[in-house]
Amino acid sequence: MHFSIPETESRSGDSGGSAYVAYNIHVNGVLHCRVRYSQLLGLHEQLRKEYGANVLPAFPPKKLFSLTPAEVEQRREQLEKYMQAVRQDPLLGSSETFNSFLRRAQQETQQVPTEEVSLEVLLSNGQKVLVNVLTSDQTEDVLEAVAAKLDLPDDLIGYFSLFLVREKEDGAFSFVRKLQEFELPYVSVTSLRSQEYKIVLRKSYWDSAYDDDVMENRVGLNLLYAQTVADIERGWILVTKEQHRQLKSLQEKVSKKEFLRLAQTLRHYGYLRFDACVADFPEKDCPVVVSAGNSELSLQLRLPGQQLREGSFRVTRMRCWRVTSSVPLPSGGTSSPGRGRGEVRLELAFEYLMSKDRLQWVTITSPQAIMMSICLQSMVDELMVKKSGGSLRKMLRRRVGGTLRRSDSQQAVKSPPLLESPDASRESMVKLSSKLSAVSLRGIGTSGTDASASDVHGNFAFEGIGDEDL
Numbered sequence: 001m002h003f004s005i006p007e008t009e010s011r012s013g014d015s016g017g018s019a020y021v022a023y024n025i026h027v028n029g030v031l032h033c034r035v036r037y038s039q040l041l042g043l044h045e046q047l048r049k050e051y052g053a054n055v056l057p058a059f060p061p062k063k064l065f066s067l068t069p070a071e072v073e074q075r076r077e078q079l080e081k082y083m084q085a086v087r088q089d090p091l092l093g094s095s096e097t098f099n100s101f102l103r104r105a106q107q108e109t110q111q112v113p114t115e116e117v118s119l120e121v122l123l124s125n126g127q128k129v130l131v132n133v134l135t136s137d138q139t140e141d142v143l144e145a146v147a148a149k150l151d152l153p154d155d156l157i158g159y160f161s162l163f164l165v166r167e168k169e170d171g172a173f174s175f176v177r178k179l180q181e182f183e184l185p186y187v188s189v190t191s192l193r194s195q196e197y198k199i200v201l202r203k204s205y206w207d208s209a210y211d212d213d214v215m216e217n218r219v220g221l222n223l224l225y226a227q228t229v230a231d232i233e234r235g236w237i238l239v240t241k242e243q244h245r246q247l248k249s250l251q252e253k254v255s256k257k258e259f260l261r262l263a264q265t266l267r268h269y270g271y272l273r274f275d276a277c278v279a280d281f282p283e284k285d286c287p288v289v290v291s292a293g294n295s296e297l298s299l300q301l302r303l304p305g306q307q308l309r310e311g312s313f314r315v316t317r318m319r320c321w322r323v324t325s326s327v328p329l330p331s332g333g334t335s336s337p338g339r340g341r342g343e344v345r346l347e348l349a350f351e352y353l354m355s356k357d358r359l360q361w362v363t364i365t366s367p368q369a370i371m372m373s374i375c376l377q378s379m380v381d382e383l384m385v386k387k388s389g390g391s392l393r394k395m396l397r398r399r400v401g402g403t404l405r406r407s408d409s410q411q412a413v414k415s416p417p418l419l420e421s422p423d424a425s426r427e428s429m430v431k432l433s434s435k436l437s438a439v440s441l442r443g444i445g446t447s448g449t450d451a452s453a454s455d456v457h458g459n460f461a462f463e464g465i466g467d468e469d470l
Contacts, residue, residue, distance in 0.1 A: 033105035124227035161204035277366035321350035
């Protein structure tokens with residue numbers, strides 16, 4: 001998940017006391033909460049007691065005197081890096097201490113009292129499911145409430161996730177993000193103060209082989225069927241006229257399993273489709289439609305003469321990727337920190353192995369860049385679990401002792417930042433380096449656009465590719 005602290009605010013103290021600086025924590029560009037330095041320091045101290053100082057990233061030190069504007073900006077940047085580092089750490093980022101801190105801060109910032117409410121959750125076909133929850137219920141609580149309302153068995157809950165989406169005028173969903181364990185779904189959706197934002201239930205895995213587990217259950221089968229029909233109707237799944245005729249016939253016979261078996265053979269089955277955006281491949285400022293699924297990113301572009309062309313980028317051939325943000329300055333060329341800025345521009349860039357001896361950066365400019373990055377990471381996680389012989393069931397988050405934690409298998413596959421240079425002591429990297437002897441595997445640095453928001457992910461799945469994949 002992408003954290004940023006793009007700006008600070010000077011706020012009056014309680015009961016007219018002295019002013020203090022509030023740091024606005026954004027998630028995917030949307031305000032999540034406002035916190036003070038002392039609150040973040042308290043979180044740091046609590047994490048240090050639980051996990052030890054050697055595990056934690058550096059925290060900006062206290063100052064004896066009031067901060068100058070330049071020092072406030074420096075502290076903001078340091079706190080942003082700290083929050084990103086904690087969130088990306090498999091142990092710290094999944095800890096109940098970290099997640100409960102963010103949930104409390106979200107509820108306090110949005111000033112939502114704890115009370116029982118009705119929350120509307122949509123299925124992929126637009127069907128509404130109303131559940132009674134508390135405003136303070138976290139994502140897993142709401143997911144379990146939806147599953148109970150649908151009569152979905154407990155062992156299948158983890159195959160589905162809740163997504164925050166924006167419903168467009170044509171009824172299609174534009175995906176904002178997958179709801180995380182550090183947020184309160186009711187607060188997240190209502191704080192946006194717009195009827196177009198909704199919560200949608202959708203399957204959360206990529207490999208269609210796992211469909212078999214879900215299809216064994218009647219409710220699971222119905223959910224998969226409804227999602228697939230909706231994806232076909234929206235044009236997300238590519239269907240020929242003959243395939244459409246066969247699907248229609250199976251639909252009329254209510255042969256849901258046979259319908260899904262045929263759908264599994266279709267291009268872009270189970271993919272998430274994003275809004276039209278721009279890429280620098282195959283040429284600069286190329287209009288594309290990006291889809292994520294089946295361990296790849298697909299870029300579709302329409303050539304002159306309305307001919308449709310598609311380029312596929314396998315996640316196993318992405319050496320690393322990053323999300324960067326930049327904020328255009330207002331006319332005049334100067335801006336004080338956090339003030340007078342324009343709309344944030346987000347980019348997903350990945351370094352791709354085009355051939356045995358050529359790596360190339362590909363950049364996609366899209367407001368949904370962070371969601372694309374999350375999809376890439378989850379595809380890598382799933383690939384690594386499968387490669388290690390683990391099961392998807394064990395990879396899924398479980399509630400243990402009343403709190404949420406990642407399973408050991410998921411912690412093991414979380415990709416840490418790549419080292420500044422390849423570690424030659426690792427056998428898989430030696431094999432890869434020998435294959436790419438003509439390629440300079442340079443160290444990964446920060447982006448020149450906005451280093452504080454740069455988030456570089458090294459890709460373990462890239463290290464495991466074989467010659468047959470090239």
